[in-house]
Amino acid sequence: MFKRLFTPGPTEVRPEILKELATPQIHHRSPEFSELYARIQPKLQAVLFTQNPVLLFTSSSTGAMEAASTNLVAKRCLNLVNGAFSKRWHEITVGNGVPCDAYEVPWDVAIKPEMVDEQLKTGKYDAVTLVFNETSTGMMNPLKEIAEVVRRYPDVLLLVDAVSGMAGAKIETDAWGVDYVLAGVQKAFALPPGLAVAAVSGRALERAKHVPPRSYYFNLPDMYKFHQKNQTPATPAIPQMFALDAQLDAIMAEGIEARFARHAKMAGIVQAWAKKYFDIYPEKGYWSQTLTCVKNTREIDASAMIKSLVNDYNARIENGYGDLKGKTFRIAHMGDVQVDQIQGLLRTLETIVGL
Numbered sequence: 001m002f003k004r005l006f007t008p009g010p011t012e013v014r015p016e017i018l019k020e021l022a023t024p025q026i027h028h029r030s031p032e033f034s035e036l037y038a039r040i041q042p043k044l045q046a047v048l049f050t051q052n053p054v055l056l057f058t059s060s061s062t063g064a065m066e067a068a069s070t071n072l073v074a075k076r077c078l079n080l081v082n083g084a085f086s087k088r089w090h091e092i093t094v095g096n097g098v099p100c101d102a103y104e105v106p107w108d109v110a111i112k113p114e115m116v117d118e119q120l121k122t123g124k125y126d127a128v129t130l131v132f133n134e135t136s137t138g139m140m141n142p143l144k145e146i147a148e149v150v151r152r153y154p155d156v157l158l159l160v161d162a163v164s165g166m167a168g169a170k171i172e173t174d175a176w177g178v179d180y181v182l183a184g185v186q187k188a189f190a191l192p193p194g195l196a197v198a199a200v201s202g203r204a205l206e207r208a209k210h211v212p213p214r215s216y217y218f219n220l221p222d223m224y225k226f227h228q229k230n231q232t233p234a235t236p237a238i239p240q241m242f243a244l245d246a247q248l249d250a251i252m253a254e255g256i257e258a259r260f261a262r263h264a265k266m267a268g269i270v271q272a273w274a275k276k277y278f279d280i281y282p283e284k285g286y287w288s289q290t291l292t293c294v295k296n297t298r299e300i301d302a303s304a305m306i307k308s309l310v311n312d313y314n315a316r317i318e319n320g321y322g323d324l325k326g327k328t329f330r331i332a333h334m335g336d337v338q339v340d341q342i343q344g345l346l347r348t349l350e351t352i353v354g355l
């Protein structure tokens with residue numbers, strides 16, 4: 001049976017968008033395909049406040065993270081770590097044999113601009129990876145302020161995982177000077193999994209040309225070459241692109257700013273609820289706009305609560321990630337979820353727990 005998803009990816013996809021997946025196939029070297037590709041491009045650029053090309057990956061977000069690690073580091077990469085996904089990016093970088101160091105802080109602490117400055121001062125690095133919205137902890141790291149610091153180092157590229165933030169929170173890619181910002185579409189875009197996108201700056205593309213190719217599939221200069229023809233090097237997930245095109249129209253129709261405002265409103269409601277009955281895991285001032293990681297201060301049985309929500313109410317939230325399981329639980333308020341649905345969910349949780 002259909003369950004309403006309040007999970008931080010995959011998120012719920014509206015039936016109208018699911019229907020788009022059934023659009024009759026077109027050939028990826030046909031003019032119709034290039035028209036589809038070209039239609040998607042300016043809308044993605046609008047979501048990301050960028051003039052940079054936004055490349056399409058037929059992979060989950062992890063593929064676009066790997067592309068950054070393998071294409072954009074010539075010297076040494078600094079991986080900023082304060083959660084499971086930023087840790088994963090370090091592991092991806094290590095796993096591909098790319099010189100790197102992890103700078104790790106406790107997972108409930110945000111990455112601060114001064115910390116980044118301290119590391120970059122060493123002169124060891126020419127790229128830095130940051131997870132904007134840490135889905136494992138509900139932490140929104142201060143991207144704008146960190147970008148300001150990174151921009152003082154002309155040779156350092158800023159690579160950002162915005163997987164669970166993009167299309168739910170504002171990212172001013174060009175104004176802030178973000179060189180690479182990626183997301184999978186199954187989170188705040190509210191699309192089925194299978195595609196990732198990344199806006200790539202001219203500086204980053206220039207760097208990629210001079211880095212010895214470490215990957216055949218995730219080759220940014222090659223992807224950019226095809227991008228200029230409104231194509232992809234290999235066969236992309238064409239059904240997903242029909243869905244993306246339609247969903248971007250819906251996002252434009254809602255209004256980008258209105259979409260961000262809806263996310264902010266839902267975040268405020270969930271945060272107030274979490275503070276009233278429990279607490280919030282990350283440090284104050286850095287709570288995510290797209291999901292809330294509730295600190296289980298009442299020591300309720302989070303697994304039992306989720307099980308009841310799934311079995312008795314056909315909805316799903318997510319337990320804490322990894323070691324945080326049971327100690328926290330996560331409520332996503334991202335994608336096409338509406339304010340009244342969030343309010344209904346919170347009342348349901350109150351009923352289940354007996355609050």
Ligand SMILES: *Cc1c(COP(=O)(O)O)cnc(C)c1O
Nearest residue numbers: 060061062085133135163164184
């Ligand atoms: C979900 C998520 C990922 C991994 O995404 P996949 O699409 O499963 O590869 C990476 N980073 C963040 C912040 C995420 O939320």
